[in-house]
Amino acid sequence: MTRSSLVLSLGLSAAAMLVAAGCSAMPGAVDAASLDTSHDYDATKLAQAWDKLGDDIGAENPKVVSISVTDTTVTASATDPDAPTELNDWTVSGSKVLPSVPVDYDNNVEGLKQSVFDMDDIDPKVVAAFADEAVKRAKIEKGEVQSVLVRRDLPTSTKIQMTASVQGERDGKTVVGDDKGSVLSVD
16 A cells, blocks of 8 residues: 555545655755744643543543644544544644544555554654754744644554644745654655
8 A cells, every 4th residue: 555545545634645645845945043933832732732632532542543733733533442443533722622523544444553553652742842843944934834743654664753844935844753853854
């Protein structure tokens, strides 16, 4: 199964599909000293959202396929603890937990099993620090993180990675890091 077909079969976001297909905006470099690296990826708020998601999913250690973070939402695509072959999106928006939404993954149970990881394996503080580092490493004038996607790097590897989409006024870059927040590539 190709990376793109796995992403499609698991019903992940359009941004995730673009990243999986290797798409990125045109690169543009600027002097790092002139960059505004502020963003709304606050570690404390992310940790609170993580806790709310875990409580709402209802599992001691939720099994997730992906975690998508924007400046206003955190969404976990997670298996239902009472029905491990059912995939749902649980979202925290601000301080509110939204009702879960079923995800159609074409009943690809094998792909689902290969994709899941423990939500507790990812530290929300690391995600916040990675978002900050992604802006610095992208070196885009007025660059801001649009989203951070956490998922396994299938089919290349079973390792968990983070992918940040950094966008400026005229260009954008994709920054990839490992589960500890170390930057692996900037495209």
